[in-house]
Amino acid sequence: MARQVRVWPVAVAFVAAIALEVVPLPDFLQPVRPPLPVMVLIYWAMMWPERFGLGIAFIVGICLDILHGQLLGQNALAFCVVTYLTLRFHLQIRIFPLWQLTMTVFALMAVGAFLQLLIEGIAGLAPAGLARWSRVLSGTLVWPLLLGVMDRLRMQVEHRESTFI
Amino acid sequence: MALTTVEREPGHFRSVSLGFRLLLLCVLSITLMVLDHGNQHLTSVRKALSVLLHPVQILVSAPFDISRSISASLETRGKLMADNRRLNQEALVQNARLQRMAALEAENARLRALLDSTVKVGDSILIAEIVSVDMNPYRNMIVINKGGQDGVYVGQALIDADGIVGQVTRDRFYSAEAMLVTDVDHALPIELARNRLRSIAVGTGELDRLSLPFLPSNADVREGDLLVSSGLGGTFPPGYPVGVVRQVNSITGQPFLEVSAEPAAALNRIREVLLIIPKINEDFTEAAELPTEEEVANTLVEEAS
Numbered sequence: 001m002a003r004q005v006r007v008w009p010v011a012v013a014f015v016a017a018i019a020l021e022v023v024p025l026p027d028f029l030q031p032v033r034p035p036l037p038v039m040v041l042i043y044w045a046m047m048w049p050e051r052f053g054l055g056i057a058f059i060v061g062i063c064l065d066i067l068h069g070q071l072l073g074q075n076a077l078a079f080c081v082v083t084y085l086t087l088r089f090h091l092q093i094r095i096f097p098l099w100q101l102t103m104t105v106f107a108l109m110a111v112g113a114f115l116q117l118l119i120e121g122i123a124g125l126a127p128a129g130l131a132r133w134s135r136v137l138s139g140t141l142v143w144p145l146l147l148g149v150m151d152r153l154r155m156q157v158e159h160r161e162s163t164f165i
Numbered sequence: 166m167a168l169t170t171v172e173r174e175p176g177h178f179r180s181v182s183l184g185f186r187l188l189l190l191c192v193l194s195i196t197l198m199v200l201d202h203g204n205q206h207l208t209s210v211r212k213a214l215s216v217l218l219h220p221v222q223i224l225v226s227a228p229f230d231i232s233r234s235i236s237a238s239l240e241t242r243g244k245l246m247a248d249n250r251r252l253n254q255e256a257l258v259q260n261a262r263l264q265r266m267a268a269l270e271a272e273n274a275r276l277r278a279l280l281d282s283t284v285k286v287g288d289s290i291l292i293a294e295i296v297s298v299d300m301n302p303y304r305n306m307i308v309i310n311k312g313g314q315d316g317v318y319v320g321q322a323l324i325d326a327d328g329i330v331g332q333v334t335r336d337r338f339y340s341a342e343a344m345l346v347t348d349v350d351h352a353l354p355i356e357l358a359r360n361r362l363r364s365i366a367v368g369t370g371e372l373d374r375l376s377l378p379f380l381p382s383n384a385d386v387r388e389g390d391l392l393v394s395s396g397l398g399g400t401f402p403p404g405y406p407v408g409v410v411r412q413v414n415s416i417t418g419q420p421f422l423e424v425s426a427e428p429a430a431a432l433n434r435i436r437e438v439l440l441i442i443p444k445i446n447e448d449f450t451e452a453a454e455l456p457t458e459e460e461v462a463n464t465l466v467e468e469a470s
Contacts, residue, residue: 019225022298027372027433030299054183058190066214067221068301069335069342072207073197080194084187123202126349129370131303 007051009157013040013150014060022067031131032138036146037064038112039139041079042105043150045086046093057083074119078112085111098144106140208335212313215337222298222308222340229297288402291315291440293323296340305345305372306334309438312341320400322441328406328429329353329394330438345432346407347372354398355407358391366392366407369425372432375408377424382415384422392426402443 017036025033037060044052061076068075085108086093093104113132120126200206240248293311300306311317313336323330323343331351335342344351351368355377362384366375380386390410396403406429414423 015221019221022221022300023225024229024297024299054186054190058194061194062214063218063221066211066218067298069304069306070301071198072201072211073194076197077191077194080187080190084183087183119198123198126304126370129303 006157009153010044013153018063021064031134033135034139034142035109035135038079038082038109039143039146041083042086042108045083046090047154049087049090054080054083071123074116078115081115082108082112102140102143105143109136109139212338216339219339222296226297288441288443291442292437293440294437295435305348307343309341309343312336313338317341317440322401323438324405324441325430325435325438327431329401330430332400346428347375347432353401353407354395355392356395357386358393360385363395366426373427375426375428377426378421380422380424382420382422386410386413386424388413402441
């Protein structure tokens with residue numbers, strides 16, 4: 001049972017995802033930086049729903065808000081809703097074939113992006129433009145890769161067979 | 166709406182239903198956002214959290230700092246000599262300019278005293294480096310490595326060797342967030358150096374373009390005009406270069422010109438910025454006293470050293 005497993009490699013994965021969110025990139029790459037934190041959240045909420053829940057999503061969101069200098073709670077709210085949806089449907093999502101799973105992740109990220117757009121609109125902040133949506137697209141393209149890496153990590157952590165690939 | 170997992174594993178800590186937890190966290194984040202809106206009530210919370218997240222910043226910028234220091238220590242002797250020669254020449258030229266500046270400054274002070282207006286005291290500066298960390302990808306913001314503990318405050322003006330860079334928007338104790346002049350939320354009171362026509366330069370979100378939307382269609386503005394800060398509003402000290410007018414479009418039937426300018430500061434190449442520490446002007450009457458040329462020259466020398 002996945003109770004006695006080490007959790008710290010997963011924590012490292014989360015910190016790495018957050019750090020990669022602020023790693024300097026050339027200007028032309030910035031609009032296509034995949035939104036790794038939310039993707040990692042989706043993965044672990046789907047695979048370990050009994051461990052990774054809304055609390056983690058909230059904390060990761062607050063960290064990003066601080067690092068990005070955004071409204072405190074903006075990412076947190078979006079991440080909580082995305083994670084909730086993932087947890088709610090994790091049994092269905094888990095058994096999807098890869099392409100269908102990727103589409104689901106795309107939809108989840110789009111929901112998150114839309115929520116942020118909504119929040120910025122209500123708060124009267126300057127709209128982010130197309131970069132938000134191009135990031136969702138690049139995240140979708142990167143998802144299969146992330147899935148592979150995270151599956152490998154989970155296999156190491158749990159000492160059991162991978163679900164995908 | 167209990168989660169299936171909860172039913173499968175009775176006695177697990179997640180006894181509260183998922184929907185309720187979501188509601189709770191949503192209310193919490195909305196409360197946070199309302200309180201945080203307009204930088205109002207959560208500055209200390211933000212500061213504390215950003216101190217906690219400081220290691221992430223260090224972690225991210227470390228490879229860049231290390232590679233820079235390695236490349237600096239592997240610099241060839243020839244390159245260093247060439248650099249040294251160039252810098253010496255530059256220093257010579259700058260010093261020559263500074264000599265003339267001293268005279269001009271003294272003259273300016275004398276004339277201002279004649280006009281009974283306050284003497285503009287030279288500002289002193291604090292050098293900060295830009296941390297290699299990307300901020301919000303949708304905004305033109307930077308992080309600098311000086312913060313509240315170095316005396317950085319919100320609203321402080323940032324310049325580089327060529328002109329105004331931006332202003333500090335949030336102080337994080339060990340570092341600070343600054344908004345560039347090209348951010349869509351940034352507006353900067355300027356005047357044309359040629360005819361002192363005042364206006365406001367608004368950011369466009371592009372690093373190489375400012376827009377001047379409030380110039381009437383009969384305003385005397387030409388391509389190549391230098392924009393300097395006007396000092397109105399109090400955030401930016403007057404007289405620092407902001408940009409150069411690149412395009413003037415007059416649209417028939419429109420009351421305002423479409424003017425775009427290129428920022429003077431090299432916003433996408435800067436590594437170091439200077440934080441301006443304005444000296445508080447002495448009392449009006451005191452200021453009217455004439456500083457001698459030597460005094461002004463001395464203060465200039467002090468600042469230069």
